[in-house]
Amino acid sequence: MAVIAAYVVNAVLNLALGLLLAQILGPADFGRFALGIAGSVVLTTLFFEWLRLSATRFYSERVRGEEPWIRAVLDRAYAATALCLVAATLLCLAGRPLAGPPATLAAAAVATAIGIGVFDYQTTLARARFIGGLYLKLVLVKSGLALVLMVGTAWATGDATAVIAAAGVSQFLAAILIHRGLTDPRHRPDVERGRTMLRVFVTYGLPLIAANVVYQLLPFANRSAIAAVGGFSESGYFSLASDIGTRIFGTLGAALDVLLFQIAVRAEEEGGRQAGEAQVARNLAVVAALILPSMAGVWAVLPALEAIVVPDAFRGHFTAYLLPMLPGLVAFAAMNYALNPVFQIRRRTMPVIVAALFGALVNALALLALAGPYGGTGIAVAQTLGFLAAFGLLAFLAVTGPGRIALPWRDLATATFATVAMAAAVWPLRTLAPWLALPACIGTGVLVYGTLVWLLDIAGLRSAVMERLRPALPAAAE
Numbered sequence: 001m002a003v004i005a006a007y008v009v010n011a012v013l014n015l016a017l018g019l020l021l022a023q024i025l026g027p028a029d030f031g032r033f034a035l036g037i038a039g040s041v042v043l044t045t046l047f048f049e050w051l052r053l054s055a056t057r058f059y060s061e062r063v064r065g066e067e068p069w070i071r072a073v074l075d076r077a078y079a080a081t082a083l084c085l086v087a088a089t090l091l092c093l094a095g096r097p098l099a100g101p102p103a104t105l106a107a108a109a110v111a112t113a114i115g116i117g118v119f120d121y122q123t124t125l126a127r128a129r130f131i132g133g134l135y136l137k138l139v140l141v142k143s144g145l146a147l148v149l150m151v152g153t154a155w156a157t158g159d160a161t162a163v164i165a166a167a168g169v170s171q172f173l174a175a176i177l178i179h180r181g182l183t184d185p186r187h188r189p190d191v192e193r194g195r196t197m198l199r200v201f202v203t204y205g206l207p208l209i210a211a212n213v214v215y216q217l218l219p220f221a222n223r224s225a226i227a228a229v230g231g232f233s234e235s236g237y238f239s240l241a242s243d244i245g246t247r248i249f250g251t252l253g254a255a256l257d258v259l260l261f262q263i264a265v266r267a268e269e270e271g272g273r274q275a276g277e278a279q280v281a282r283n284l285a286v287v288a289a290l291i292l293p294s295m296a297g298v299w300a301v302l303p304a305l306e307a308i309v310v311p312d313a314f315r316g317h318f319t320a321y322l323l324p325m326l327p328g329l330v331a332f333a334a335m336n337y338a339l340n341p342v343f344q345i346r347r348r349t350m351p352v353i354v355a356a357l358f359g360a361l362v363n364a365l366a367l368l369a370l371a372g373p374y375g376g377t378g379i380a381v382a383q384t385l386g387f388l389a390a391f392g393l394l395a396f397l398a399v400t401g402p403g404r405i406a407l408p409w410r411d412l413a414t415a416t417f418a419t420v421a422m423a424a425a426v427w428p429l430r431t432l433a434p435w436l437a438l439p440a441c442i443g444t445g446v447l448v449y450g451t452l453v454w455l456l457d458i459a460g461l462r463s464a465v466m467e468r469l470r471p472a473l474p475a476a477a478e
Helices: 002-058 061-066 069-094 101-128 132-157 160-182 191-230 232-271 273-309 317-345 350-399 409-431 434-456 458-469 472-477
Strands: none
Touching: 002 069, 002 101, 002 132, 002 160, 002 191, 002 232, 061 069, 069 101, 069 191, 101 132, 101 160, 132 160, 191 232, 191 317, 191 350, 232 273, 232 317, 232 350, 273 317, 273 409, 273 434, 273 458, 317 350, 409 434, 409 458, 434 458
8 A cells, every 4th residue: 555655645746746847947948848858768768667677577575585696687787777878978968069958958868867767676676575665765755855856946947957957866866865675685696697687688678668668759759749840838838738647647557557567476476377367357457447537537627627736828728738638648558557567477578569669650640640730739639549559459469369368348348337427427517616626526526436336346446445354344343
């Protein structure tokens, strides 16, 4: 539960952080900031993600005790990668006399990628060992540092590049402050064994890295296209809507994934491949049961959310961009946290990059067709079509062919039915005054969907709650 609490707190603080930065920097500089952060995320994915994914899949409490050399290989690979990026940062700074401010922006983005990568490694180790309290502490320290450093830097300088650098510093400092709780006994791995393990990491992680890079490049390219068509202000409008939507669904999905996939890995360790795949199928039902109503909930509160919390300079543009992006953001979250684990647990990750490339192709074709006549809105729709295409292909690959997964059709159907019922219930409430609509929509949606989840036992959530309560009931009766 500490992991879920960490993600809830992180989501709230990230939402507040994004809105504060948008308010302080304004549309144009926020657009520059969003492009720089997007570049940092791409670099993190490209250089660190294969190691983070490998740690998620191959490191656990059992491995810590029985195969300590795996952690040693991971540590050395992270250190070598970070040193390469430090050198790249220095090269970018050295190029400032020739390239000017873009060189400084590039240096800040590369340096921030180091901070993100190191912090993600620490959180991955904590999750792999199910140390929820330490994980919560990591996220709280990082979120607090980010809020203070990034907002303070934005207020003091008004410079997007400086704020990007502050983002990297906050993550790196959090990792350094908490790392002692995740230290393993020192171990010097055999050179040949280390090389073999690195090859395993690359084979497993490379398709996932390539897919993630493609998915990170899609919004980056779309933001760049909007900046070219409408300027940095228009890119800022698009970026705020995209960032808030991505954080909502990405944070929710990741909060589930960090627990559910580790549970599947543990099930495989204890019961073999079939037990792991069966757990992944159950996990898929849980993800769907929470992401579908979240999409309906965001749609319901979007007008009130824009009126209450979105900065004045972004109002009108926020809903215009987020609404057409909403189905694509949900599909992207579902791919990452429901479908990708199907292939990860099998260590057969090539279909993930196939789906990503197909989605990129659809995005590019839609961009060419829609950007001219529809401008920024057309670009938002193109992004959604790309994500939906990738999701559709990956889902097809998961349920067809040899070793296909048995989808929990009943849970998917009941979750969809409950989401439609919830949307119908909150529909009339959207027209209320914003301060009334927000609590009314949230309260009614939670009541309707929660009731149906309990009555229909969607994704086994009622059974899971009762299972946790059952040991306490006899004690309470006594």
